[in-house]
Structures are given as structure tokens and as C-alpha cells.
Amino acid sequence: MIIKTAKFVCSSPRADMCPKTTEPEYAFIGRSNVGxxxxxxxxxxxxxxxxxxxxxxxxxxxxxxIINDEWYIVDLPGYGFAxxxxxxxxxxxxxxxxxxxxxxxxxxxxxxxxxRHEPQKKDLEFINFLGENGVPFALVFTKADKIGxxxxxxxVNAYLKQLKDQWEELPPHFITxxxxxLGRDDILNYIESVNKSLEEQPE
Ligand code: GTP
Ligand code: MG
Numbered sequence: 499m500i501i502k503t504a505k506f507v508c509s510s511p512r513a514d515m516c517p518k519t520t521e522p523e524y525a526f527i528g529r530s531n532v533g534x535x536x537x538x539x540x541x542x543x544x545x546x547x548x549x550x551x552x553x554x555x556x557x558x559x560x561x562x563x564i565i566n567d568e569w570y571i572v573d574l575p576g577y578g579f580a581x582x583x584x585x586x587x588x589x590x591x592x593x594x595x596x597x598x599x600x601x602x603x604x605x606x607x608x609x610x611x612x613x614r615h616e617p618q619k620k621d622l623e624f625i626n627f628l629g630e631n632g633v634p635f636a637l638v639f640t641k642a643d644k645i646g647x648x649x650x651x652x653x654v655n656a657y658l659k660q661l662k663d664q665w666e667e668l669p670p671h672f673i674t675x676x677x678x679x680l681g682r683d684d685i686l687n688y689i690e691s692v693n694k695s696l697e698e699q700p701e
Pocket of ligand 1: 528529530531532533534535536537549575576577640641642643644674675676677678
């Protein structure tokens with residue numbers, strides 16, 4: 499897929515305040531600092547589209563971007579940023595859960611995992627929540643440039659093995675680096691093929 503245009507549309511503080519659109523939506527979620535905004539900028543080749551920061555918890559809103567005037571990328575706030583107060587954390591959790599469960603346009607939720615880390619309880623809980631609720635999702639391992647190639651494969655295999663203990667079917671997965679552009683074609687081709695299959699489906 500070629501990205502011709504990528505434009506910021508709006509930021510929404512609540513799931514029910516998101517734009518009333520019908521086009522397919524691909525959202526990016528994961529722990530704070532995992533690289534959601536960086537990945538979006540890498541995919542769109544737009545280094546200032548989504549705001550990135552070395553301070554975790556920067557994205558607090560649901561941000562919509564329209565791609566090629568045909569489909570949306572959504573940057574979601576990071577979950578599990580414990581340094582915030584409980585009220586803020588509950589608000590974010592609420593926002594994410596409402597968006598993920600109620601957004602009909604949500605076509606695939608990309609769940610980002612920092613490839614350097616062992617499977618984290620918060621991520622596994624979130625993945626189970628998605629599986630139990632039938633939310634379509636894919637895994638995206640980020641920051642692959644930070645470790646060697648062999649380690650990349652070992653980390654991914656260990657992660658998938660852990661999921662296999664619980665789930666019969668594994669979600670699609672992608673290995674990426676916002677630094678080198680690794681995984682860009684794979685993700686964009688995947689989105690393109692899903693968009694095509696939606697177009698072919700009768701209403
Ligand atoms: P929040 O919005 O705070 O939840 O964070 P985020 O998930 O959007 O992360 P963000 O894209 O802001 O990136 C966090 C930090 O990780 C930044 O300092 C990025 O430069 C760095 N980073 C993100 N992706 C990569 C990557 O693929 N490789 C390397 N080396 N650094 C990365
Ligand atoms: Mg962000």
C-alpha cells in the first residue's frame with residue numbers, strides 16, 4: 499500500500515466523543531512508551547503526525563488520523579502508567595475499554611509489545627481481555643533495532659509460546675522498528691488486504 503496522504507483529524511477525550519465515521523479503523527495500543535506514536539509516524543512516513551516523547555503517558559486522548567481519505571489510524575493512550583493517580587488511571591482504563599468494545603469501525607487493534615521485555619502481566623491480561631471479548635487484534639513487537647537478530651527471534655518465539663498455552667489460535671504478529679522501518683511493508687500490506695476483504699463483503 500502506498501500512503502498518499504495522512505492527516506490528523508481530531509483528539510477525543512471519551513470513546514463516545516470519537517468522530518461518527520464509517521471507514522475502517524486500525525488502532526494502536528500498548529503500555530506507555532512502547533512506541534505507538536513512533537510506529538504511526540514510521541508507517542505514515544510523517545515524523546510529526548503523532549506526538550512522541552521520552553516521557554511516558556504523553557498521549558491521553560484518542561487521536562484519529564485519516565489515511566488516503568479511505569481509512570483511519572487511531573493512536574490510543576498507553577495503559578498501565580502507574581505514576582498517574584488512581585482516578586486518572588481509572589479514567590484511561592474506562593476510555594480504552596469503551597473504545598475497544600464499542601467502536602464498530604474498529605477493524606484491527608494492533609497491540610504493541612516492547613521486544614526487549616519478557617511477557618508482562620498487564621499485556622497478557624489485556625490480550626486475554628481482547629480474546630474473551632472477540633476483539634480482532636494483532637501483535638506488534640517494537641524496537642527490534644535495540645537487540646540482535648537472533649535475540650529478536652528468541653523473544654518473539656518465547657512470547658508466542660506463552661500465548662499458545664492459553665489460546666488455540668495465535669493472532670497475526672509483526673516485528674518492527676520505528677528507527678529502521680522494519681515491518682512497515684508487512685503491516686501496510688496486512689491493512690490493505692483487510693480493507694480489500696471488507697470491500698468485497700456484501701453489506
Ligand atoms: P505514550 O504515548 O507515552 O504512551 O508512548 P508511545 O507508546 O506513543 O511511545 P513513543 O512513540 O512516544 O516512544 C517512546 C520512546 O521510545 C521515544 O523516545 C522513542 O523515540 C522511542 N522509540 C519508539 N520506537 C522505537 C524504535 O523502534 N526503536 C528505538 N530505538 N526507539 C524507539
Ligand atoms: Mg504516544
